[in-house]
Amino acid sequence: MQTHEIRRRFLDHFVRAGHTEVPSASLILDDPNLLFVNAGMVQFKPYFLGQQTPPYSRATSVQKCVRTGDIEEVGVTTRHNTFFQMAGNFSFGDYFKEDAIRFAWELITKSQEDGGYGFDPGRIWVTAYEADPEAAELWRKVAGIPDERIQFRDGKDNYWDMGVPGPGGPCSEIYYDRGPEYGRDGGPVADEDRYLEIWNLVFMQDIRGELSPKLGHPPVGVLPKKNIDTGMGIERIALLLQGVDNVYETDLLRPIIVKAEELTGRSYGVEHVDDVRFRVIADHARTSAMLIADGVNPGNDGRGYVLRRLLRRIVRSARLLGAEQPVMSQFVRVVSEQMAPSYPELATDFARIETVAVGEETAFRKTLATGSRLFDETVEEVMAATPAGKTGRISGADAFTLHDTYGFPIDLTLEMASEAGLSVDEAGFRSLMAEQRQRAKEDAHARKHAHADLSVYKELVDRGDTEFTGFDELTSEAQVLALIGDGVRVPTAVAGTDIEVILDRSPLYAESGGQIADRGTITAAGTKLTVNDVQKIAKKLWVHRCTVDQGQITEGDVVLAQVDPAWRRGATQGHSGTHMVHAALRQILGPNAVQAGSMNKPGYLRFDFNWQGQLSERQKADIEAVSNDGVGADYPVNTFVTDLPKAREMGALALFGENYGDRVRVVEMGGPFSMELCGGTHVGHSSQIGPITLLGESSVGSGVRRVEAFVGLDSYRHLAKERALLAGVASMLKVPSGEVPGRVEQLVDRLKAAEKELERTKVAAVLSSAGSYADAAHRIGEVLLVAAAAPEGVAAGDLRTLATDIRGRLGSTPAIVVLLGNNEDKVPFVVTVNKAAQELGFAAGALVGVFGPSISGRGGGKPEMAQGAGSDPSGIEAGLAAVRNHIGAHAG
Structure with missing residues (x-):
C-alpha cells in the first residue's frame, strides 16, 4: 500500500466517524515554544490549553512535522527522521478512552478491501500507564487483546504532557510484532525494534503542576473536560505494509536514494558508512523541500540555520560518496515528484524551492573551497610546529573554528587530516560542540517557558471577532468589552496608566502582513486615550494598547475610536508601495523573486525577497522605474473577498509560510500588474502612493535580499536632500551639477595615482x-x-x-x-x-x-x-x- 493511500484511508476512516478533516498546519507556527511544528496536536494547543473554544468537537488531520534534536543521528540509525507525517484524531470534551481505542482498533485490523490496514490482530501488542488499569481493561473489552500482550510502563514511557504546567494524561501505545528476525521475544518492554510502535493514544484528563507525572509526581487537578489526542506514524505504517525493513526503503524515500546512487556511482546496502550518507541525503532532501515550501530560507540562526545545516549535510554526504557535480536540483525534484500527491505546493512552487536549495548548495560549495584553503593553512602551522618524526595534531579548537565559523564539516576535517598524515583532537572538538549544544538547550528551555498566558482573552475570543471598520471609515463608535492591565481584567483605568482596551469594533489596523499598527485615539466625554499599538490575539481579537491621557475609562463605556488620518495616509502609501515594488521585482528579475518578508510604515517600506547575488545598478534602476511607472499609470486599487482556490487560480500571490483561511482578501492593482492576498489598508489609486525612491539593496541571509524605499512626501524630502547635497558638491568643485560625476571620477583617479606613488616611495624607503x-x-x-x-x-x-x-x-x-x-x-x-x-x-x-x-x-x-x-x-x-x-x- 502506497503512503498516499495510507494517509487517505486514515482521514476517511475518521471523517466517517464524525470527525472534521483539518488540513495540516504550516511547519512554522507562531509559538514561542517551538522552532517547528513537531506533533499533530500543535495546531490544536489553544483548544487543549483552554485559550480558545474549538469550532468542532472531533477533528482529524495528517500533520507535517519536523524534529531536529537528533540531526547527528539521522542515517546512523534507521529510526531517526527529521520530517515525518503524524496522523491523529482529536476529541475536545466529546468521546474518551473507549471510543479512542475502538476507532484505532477498527482501522488497523479492518481488511484492506474494507478500507482498513489489514494488520493481523494476533501480532498487535499494547502498553498502558502503570496507574491506568482502565485502559488495559478496555483493550480486553473492545479488542479482545489477551493479558500477555498488554504491558504496563511508568510515566517516562506512558504519560504525556507539554513539558510545562497544563493539560496531560496517561498514554496507551500500539505496537506491531515484526517477528523474531527483528529481535528478542517479550513484547515492547523487551525490544522496540522487533515490536514497532505505530500509534500513541493520549487520554488527556489531568492538570499537571510544576513537576511532571512523567517523573512520578501526582497531577494537581482534573480537567473539566476530558480530551483525546492521538498520533499515528504514517511512515511506520508504510514500512510495515510495504514489507521493508525501515522507512528509508519505503516508496517516498527510496527513490531519493536511487537518484543518489545514480549521481555518485555508489550502491546502497553495501557498506554501512555509505548507507549512512545515502540516508542523510534522503531524509534531509525531503525535510529541506518541505521547509522551503513553508517559507523557511537558509540563514545563520533559528529556523534558517536548521535548514542551512540540512542542505549542507546533503552536499557534504554527496561529496563523500564521490559526487563532484551539483546535486541539489535533482534531489528536490525527486522529492517533489514523490510528495506532491499529498502536498501539491511542492509542484506548484517547485521553481522557488529549487532556486533556494540550489542557491545554498552553490554557496556551500564555495564555503568548502574556502574551508579547504583554511584547512591547508592550519596543516602548515601544525606541521611547522611538529618535531621531526612526530605525528602532528590539529587541535579541537581549530577543528571547531573550521566547523562553526566557516561551515567546514568535522568529518571532512578528519578525512583530509588523515590524508595529510595528521590526527585531530576529536575529543576536544566534541567537547566544544557539547558546550554549544548545551547553550542551545538552555536557550530552548528559556523559550519553552516564554509561552504567553492568553487565557485572560479566551472569553473575549469565544465571543467573536472584532469588527474591523477601518477599510471604510477612520472613526467608529464602539463599546468597551474589556480592560486588561498587567495580564488581568480590570473594571476601570484612570489617567496616567497603560491599559489594553478590547472594543467590539475598531477602525484601527492591527499589526499584520508587514504593516505596523495604526496610531490614533479612543475618546469619550472627558476621557482621552492615546493608542500606541494594536495587536491581534488568535487572529481575530483586536487588542488596543493605550495610555490614558485624561479622565478614566470603564468596561461597558461607549467610545469613539479614531485613526490618526495622517498616519493612515502614510501607511497606505507604504503598503501599496510595497505591492508596487514586489510587482516590479518580479517583472525585472522573474517569478522566482518572491516575497520572504516585509515591513511598511508611513513613508517607508522594506521588502525581503528570495534571490541569489547582489543586484546590479541597472537592475535597481529598472526596479525603481517600473515601480514608478505603476504609480504614474494611476491604476485603480480594487479589493475583494473570494475563496482561496479561486484566488490562486486568478494568479494572486500569497506570502509563503502564512496560514490562510478558506476566504481571502485580494488586493489588485492594474489587473495582472499586481494581485496579492492581503488584509492591509491601501490607497484608492496607485498615483496616491507618490514617488517611490529606492534607497538601497542588501543581503539579509543566504538567498534573501532586501530593498528599502521611501514613498510619498518622505520620498520628496529624501530627493530634496540629495539635490541639496549634489548642489553643494557641484559648488565645491566649481562645475555644473551634470558634470559632477565626471569631475569626481577624475579626482578619484588622481587620488589613486597619488596613493600608488606614495606606496612605491614607502616600499623603496623600507627596502633601503x-x-x-x-x-x-x-x-x-x-x-x-x-x-x-x-x-x-x-x-x-x-x-x-x-x-x-x-x-x-x-x-x-x-x-x-x-x-x-x-x-x-x-x-x-x-x-x-x-x-x-x-x-x-x-x-x-x-x-x-x-x-x-x-x-x-x-x-x-x-x-x-x-x-x-x-x-x-x-x-x-x-x-x-x-x-x-x-x-x-x-x-x-
Whole structure:
C-alpha cells in the first residue's frame, strides 16, 4: 500500500466517524515554544490549553512535522527522521478512552478491501500507564487483546504532557510484532525494534503542576473536560505494509536514494558508512523541500540555520560518496515528484524551492573551497610546529573554528587530516560542540517557558471577532468589552496608566502582513486615550494598547475610536508601495523573486525577497522605474473577498509560510500588474502612493535580499536632500551639477595615482634599510641572525618584502631573519629561514612559538617563511631576546 493511500484511508476512516478533516498546519507556527511544528496536536494547543473554544468537537488531520534534536543521528540509525507525517484524531470534551481505542482498533485490523490496514490482530501488542488499569481493561473489552500482550510502563514511557504546567494524561501505545528476525521475544518492554510502535493514544484528563507525572509526581487537578489526542506514524505504517525493513526503503524515500546512487556511482546496502550518507541525503532532501515550501530560507540562526545545516549535510554526504557535480536540483525534484500527491505546493512552487536549495548548495560549495584553503593553512602551522618524526595534531579548537565559523564539516576535517598524515583532537572538538549544544538547550528551555498566558482573552475570543471598520471609515463608535492591565481584567483605568482596551469594533489596523499598527485615539466625554499599538490575539481579537491621557475609562463605556488620518495616509502609501515594488521585482528579475518578508510604515517600506547575488545598478534602476511607472499609470486599487482556490487560480500571490483561511482578501492593482492576498489598508489609486525612491539593496541571509524605499512626501524630502547635497558638491568643485560625476571620477583617479606613488616611495624607503639590517646581523655559531623591530607603521606585506630582501643579502650562510613591527597596537611579524639554516634544523613556523607568547601572537607557515600578528607591542623586546637566546642554545 502506497503512503498516499495510507494517509487517505486514515482521514476517511475518521471523517466517517464524525470527525472534521483539518488540513495540516504550516511547519512554522507562531509559538514561542517551538522552532517547528513537531506533533499533530500543535495546531490544536489553544483548544487543549483552554485559550480558545474549538469550532468542532472531533477533528482529524495528517500533520507535517519536523524534529531536529537528533540531526547527528539521522542515517546512523534507521529510526531517526527529521520530517515525518503524524496522523491523529482529536476529541475536545466529546468521546474518551473507549471510543479512542475502538476507532484505532477498527482501522488497523479492518481488511484492506474494507478500507482498513489489514494488520493481523494476533501480532498487535499494547502498553498502558502503570496507574491506568482502565485502559488495559478496555483493550480486553473492545479488542479482545489477551493479558500477555498488554504491558504496563511508568510515566517516562506512558504519560504525556507539554513539558510545562497544563493539560496531560496517561498514554496507551500500539505496537506491531515484526517477528523474531527483528529481535528478542517479550513484547515492547523487551525490544522496540522487533515490536514497532505505530500509534500513541493520549487520554488527556489531568492538570499537571510544576513537576511532571512523567517523573512520578501526582497531577494537581482534573480537567473539566476530558480530551483525546492521538498520533499515528504514517511512515511506520508504510514500512510495515510495504514489507521493508525501515522507512528509508519505503516508496517516498527510496527513490531519493536511487537518484543518489545514480549521481555518485555508489550502491546502497553495501557498506554501512555509505548507507549512512545515502540516508542523510534522503531524509534531509525531503525535510529541506518541505521547509522551503513553508517559507523557511537558509540563514545563520533559528529556523534558517536548521535548514542551512540540512542542505549542507546533503552536499557534504554527496561529496563523500564521490559526487563532484551539483546535486541539489535533482534531489528536490525527486522529492517533489514523490510528495506532491499529498502536498501539491511542492509542484506548484517547485521553481522557488529549487532556486533556494540550489542557491545554498552553490554557496556551500564555495564555503568548502574556502574551508579547504583554511584547512591547508592550519596543516602548515601544525606541521611547522611538529618535531621531526612526530605525528602532528590539529587541535579541537581549530577543528571547531573550521566547523562553526566557516561551515567546514568535522568529518571532512578528519578525512583530509588523515590524508595529510595528521590526527585531530576529536575529543576536544566534541567537547566544544557539547558546550554549544548545551547553550542551545538552555536557550530552548528559556523559550519553552516564554509561552504567553492568553487565557485572560479566551472569553473575549469565544465571543467573536472584532469588527474591523477601518477599510471604510477612520472613526467608529464602539463599546468597551474589556480592560486588561498587567495580564488581568480590570473594571476601570484612570489617567496616567497603560491599559489594553478590547472594543467590539475598531477602525484601527492591527499589526499584520508587514504593516505596523495604526496610531490614533479612543475618546469619550472627558476621557482621552492615546493608542500606541494594536495587536491581534488568535487572529481575530483586536487588542488596543493605550495610555490614558485624561479622565478614566470603564468596561461597558461607549467610545469613539479614531485613526490618526495622517498616519493612515502614510501607511497606505507604504503598503501599496510595497505591492508596487514586489510587482516590479518580479517583472525585472522573474517569478522566482518572491516575497520572504516585509515591513511598511508611513513613508517607508522594506521588502525581503528570495534571490541569489547582489543586484546590479541597472537592475535597481529598472526596479525603481517600473515601480514608478505603476504609480504614474494611476491604476485603480480594487479589493475583494473570494475563496482561496479561486484566488490562486486568478494568479494572486500569497506570502509563503502564512496560514490562510478558506476566504481571502485580494488586493489588485492594474489587473495582472499586481494581485496579492492581503488584509492591509491601501490607497484608492496607485498615483496616491507618490514617488517611490529606492534607497538601497542588501543581503539579509543566504538567498534573501532586501530593498528599502521611501514613498510619498518622505520620498520628496529624501530627493530634496540629495539635490541639496549634489548642489553643494557641484559648488565645491566649481562645475555644473551634470558634470559632477565626471569631475569626481577624475579626482578619484588622481587620488589613486597619488596613493600608488606614495606606496612605491614607502616600499623603496623600507627596502633601503635592508642593507643596514644585513650589516647588523649577529653571528651565533654558524648562523647569521637578524632579530629586530621594524620601522613603526610598516604594513605586513612590506614587512615580508623587507625580510626576504635581508635574507637575500646574507648570501648562502645559514641565516635567520625575524622582524617584528608595531602598527596601531598590532604587532605584525615575519620569520624567514634560508635553506642552509633549515638544514641545521631551524624552521620558520617553529620559531613563531619562541617569541609569540611575548607579544600575544599567533601565526604559522612553511619552514622557509612564517608570518602572523600579535596584540601586545610591549613584549617586542622580550620576544626578540627570546629568539636570540633560542638561536644561541641551538646554533652550536
